[in-house]
Amino acid sequence: MSSGEMRAVVTGAGAGLGRELVSMFAARGVAVAMVDRDAAGLEATRGGLPPAARTLSIVQDLTAEGAGEAIIGQVGAAWGGLDILVNNAGYGAIEPFFEMSAGLWNRTLAINVVALVMLSRAAGEAMKRSGGGRIVNITSPASRMALPNYAAYAASKAAVDSITRTSAIALAPFGITVNSVSPGMMDTEMQRVTERALARAEGREDFEEFIAERTRRAPLGRRAGIDEVAAAVIWLALDAPAYITAERLNASGGMDRD
Numbered sequence: 446m447s448s449g450e451m452r453a454v455v456t457g458a459g460a461g462l463g464r465e466l467v468s469m470f471a472a473r474g475v476a477v478a479m480v481d482r483d484a485a486g487l488e489a490t491r492g493g494l495p496p497a498a499r500t501l502s503i504v505q506d507l508t509a510e511g512a513g514e515a516i517i518g519q520v521g522a523a524w525g526g527l528d529i530l531v532n533n534a535g536y537g538a539i540e541p542f543f544e545m546s547a548g549l550w551n552r553t554l555a556i557n558v559v560a561l562v563m564l565s566r567a568a569g570e571a572m573k574r575s576g577g578g579r580i581v582n583i584t585s586p587a588s589r590m591a592l593p594n595y596a597a598y599a600a601s602k603a604a605v606d607s608i609t610r611t612s613a614i615a616l617a618p619f620g621i622t623v624n625s626v627s628p629g630m631m632d633t634e635m636q637r638v639t640e641r642a643l644a645r646a647e648g649r650e651d652f653e654e655f656i657a658e659r660t661r662r663a664p665l666g667r668r669a670g671i672d673e674v675a676a677a678v679i680w681l682a683l684d685a686p687a688y689i690t691a692e693r694l695n696a697s698g699g700m701d702r703d
């Protein structure tokens with residue numbers, strides 16, 4: 446199948462990495478269903494695309510009951526099925542260890558883990574019916590770090606690594622591959638908000654020096670371009686050999702060492 450006949454679902458398509466992914470899929474002729482709870486964000490993503498790009502905007506809170514089935518149902522009704530799912534939407538907030546709350550843990554796990562699992566199950570059903578597909582999950586170097594101010598996020602991404610392995614095995618008999626990408630620090634809205642809060646939690650007032658120190662932690666000595674991370678996802682979704690599954694692709698400038 447050429448990329449021009451493919452149909453993809455990208456979650457968190459209203460900002461950051463998701464927006465870049467939509468643009469790269471559209472440039473390859475892939476039809477993209479863009480999912481986000483932020484309607485204005487989705488409009489801005491659509492506005493950046495050539496008019497001929499085939500897209501579907503789905504304004505949906507991924508943590509709502511039945512969201513996974515509803516999304517795959519809408520894509521099926523519009524395009525008859527799907528070939529690619531990118532579970533990109535994510536959430537993380539800084540909360541010092543001794544101030545941890547059930548509220549933040551529940552919010553983080555609801556979007557980063559439970560929503561990803563439910564959408565993967567619904568997409569897996571649809572891909573099984575059509576004879577195959579590819580799922581790419583977005584994890585983080587945080588999944589393997591001990592981060593006392595960011596514990597819920599780190600644990601949620603460790604769960605993403607786990608479910609990537611599990612779903613790769615569950616879906617392999619149906620010709621569906623499941624892989625993940627671990628991005629380095631990209632200067633998206635999420636990253637900016639997180640680092641401001643982290644500087645406060647660590648009592649740092651020299652924000653620019655704090656940011657520079659964090660950037661130096663990446664062995665390549667710079668932050669990731671959103672396009673560089675998106676290119677790794679696109680490769681797994683469209684170009685990687687079909688025999689690659691259960692892989693965690695490190696696109697973190699050497700922060701992760703797989």
Ligand SMILES: NC(=O)c1ccc[n+]([C@@H]2O[C@H](COP(=O)([O-])OP(=O)(O)OC[C@H]3O[C@@H](n4cnc5c(N)ncnc54)[C@H](O)[C@@H]3O)[C@@H](O)[C@H]2O)c1
Binds near residue numbers: 463583586
């Ligand atoms: N930015 C980084 O440096 C970095 C590093 C490692 C991993 N990541 C991961 O990359 C992915 C994308 O991050 P980003 O930096 O582009 O984030 P972002 O915050 O810029 O964009 C995330 C998008 O997801 C949407 N979203 C969040 N919760 C949702 C929900 N419940 N329902 C529907 N949509 C929802 C938001 O509205 C937003 O448009 C995330 O999984 C994140 O954890 C980011």
